[in-house]
Amino acid sequence: MHPHPETWLKPTPSGLYCVPGDFYIDPLRAVPRAVITHGHSDHARPGHAQVLATPETLAIMRARMGEERAGSALQSLAYHEALKLNDVTVRLVPAGHVLGSAQVVMEHRGSRAVVSGDYKRQPDPTCAPFEPVRCDVFVTEATFGLPVFRHPSPAGEIGRLLKSHALFPERTHVVGAYSLGKSQRLIAMLREAGYDAPVYLHGAHANLCALYEKLGVKLGDLRPATAAQKAQLKGAMVLAPPSAVGERWGQRLEDPVVAQASGWMRIRQRAKASGIELPLIISDHADWDDLLATIKETQAPEIWVTHGAEEALIRACTLMQIRARALSLIGYGEEE
């Protein structure tokens, strides 16, 4: 008999804890040993003693929090390499969420659990695509765990952005996007669609874009938006954090078209309420169909849900005759 993962993988107030390996996955507070799925601040928190992650995630953590706060000892593990931690073998497998993002695959005495972190199944030119792994327990996110969330093709959404840009060539298009992952993905998709004019960046985006470039993701001609003159930005494409778009920073631009790239833009009244003129439904999280498809592909007889709309996803698992439960971990889902 293989030990059921619930005997060796436990939700705790500090996050999900692997007992035989003596490590936490994406811990919510500082711990002696952490395995980090990706660099978003709700998953990669500062102050751990030992940190294990992909080289890209470690680089992102260093860039965002500085060498010291990123952890006392950083150990990198490339995708698919196996590492034995006590009685557990750990592998990191691409999650397709942002550069360096990984699922944590753990094997203990013939039983296998996979923690997805955040993931998506849509194409993304800036990171390796998600790979489904067969397992006994699949621990999934559920950010868009309601059947109303079905993301359209990202290329189509970029097409809408470019169409608006062609329609209003005099207006500055300012697109709200998370500074890690979404911003670089948007730029790369714009480039794929043939847009090769400079893209202007809010200060919050500049560092991470430079890091992506250093890690081999080509983003083309990027310029700072702060130093640029208002007049120079007329008709330009500007990226900024979602919080800056509606604020004074965004209003400094001339007659801007305010866009936002997020899965939440699917709900019109939400988009409208936040003053968005051009909602772009582009998400780095799996939509409803992809959550269900992924659950099926892992062939896991049991699903644990970390954060998001757990209730509906659990209901859907029950309808597919898959056991499912909520871990009710509090503290994820607020990426900056």
Place this chain on the structure above:
Amino acid sequence: MRAFAELLERLLFAPGRNAKISLLRACFTTEPDPERGLALAAIAGALDFPGAKSATLRELTARRVDSELFDLSYDFVGDLAETIALIWPAQGDDPPALPEVIDALRAAKRSEIPGLIENWLDRSDPSTRLALVKLLTGGLRVGASLRLAKLALAEMGLVDVNEIEEIWHGLQPPYAGLFAWLEGNGERPTPGEAPVFRPVMLAHPVEPPDLEKVDWSAFRAEQKFDGIRVQIVATGQETRLYSRAAEDISAAFPDILAAIDFHAVLDGELLVIRGGVVAPFSELQQRLNRKSTTAAMQREFPAGIMLYDMLFEGAEDIRSLGFDARRARLEAWFARTQPARMQLSPLIGFGSIHDLAALREAARDEHSEGLMLKRGDAPYVAGRPKGLWWKWKRAPLNLDAVLMYAQRGHGKRSSFYSDYTFGVWTEEGELVPVAKAYSGYTDEELNFIDRWVRNHTINRFGPVREVEKSLVFELGFDAAQLSSRHKSGIALRFPRILRLRTDKPAEEADRLETVRGMIS
């Protein structure tokens, strides 16, 4: 259908009035017939599909989606149409064309309609599905969008918007003749002898500074009667009684219709008049909001009309004449015709504005709302031209506001939507809440409003329902004060419902600016 869906989506997100007008104009200029006309008809609320209601759509969805998942989703999204559009399981890429939908619905038997809708939803993408659901359930009749559409048409044809308003009520979807005229490919379509509603002339409220600025000696004064404004259209062959919102209310007033044996278009106030004496509004209320009436009702609450203007005498359009000239025509005609159930609204002589102030205060005792002041040389101009007609309402303060949200009450009213939030229009054409009121209606009115709220809900937020912005109420209040707590920046003291104004189109409810002018 896709272009229509895109138009609706862009209208929703367009940041201002001008942006919305240019989107509408672009649609009218680039879309072919009959698509553009049908889009216009949808916005105008001129399409009705009796076999396709919200309930039909809910049933269809329930067959395809687990009810628990639906409820969780509806709870999150808040809007029924949007929930259905997004949760519908199929993802089609071959949406039906707008004319196809409309023709098929018109031709279908009631039992065939669910099958048609299901097939269309399967063939569509989410944004087309949303447009389809809104179209079917009448959810497109929002706010002032028809007025914006008319402004867009006026821009497109380089004509004055009043030229469109004038002929609007004689037009039928898909408006091919209208578009042909606007594009210079045809004559202006005119209603001819058809008994159509003519756009009415409206008055501006008198604000304190106006009292000093305006030369009142050029004006004529009348009472502002406390009834509902109506238009009699009699062509010699056909007769109609219209409310101010162009609604045909003939069937509810057979007593008035029977009294019309002339050929004219007249403007007046519908009232209950008993032995020549005007009864309070509450009596007229007994006869409003009904599809038909009984002989007993007609005996108990006899309807009459106080005439105050003449638009056509026979087939002759006299709207370009000044008020005095029209009034002379009206008086001569009245003396000749002696129409039953009708009186002439008396002109009130006055020496100065101070005389009028006294008369206005006395209005309270005469079931009158105040005074109307009309320039002697003013032609009859549709809309609300500046400086020609004024209304000077008596205190206490009142305003016409649009119902925005309703909530269930407490105690014996807990099963009724009896607590209301009302809004007025901003300059940008959006409604902002200015008052909550829970009193001032009769039980019968409460029943009517409750039913109306349930049938016109567009959103739910827990116990609160957001309703279609189309029902107007006259609110009374003691004072208006500045307030930082409300988005409107204004709080009303002791607001109460004075009456339901089903006769008044929502676009003509009061503006925030007017309310600001009432701040004491």
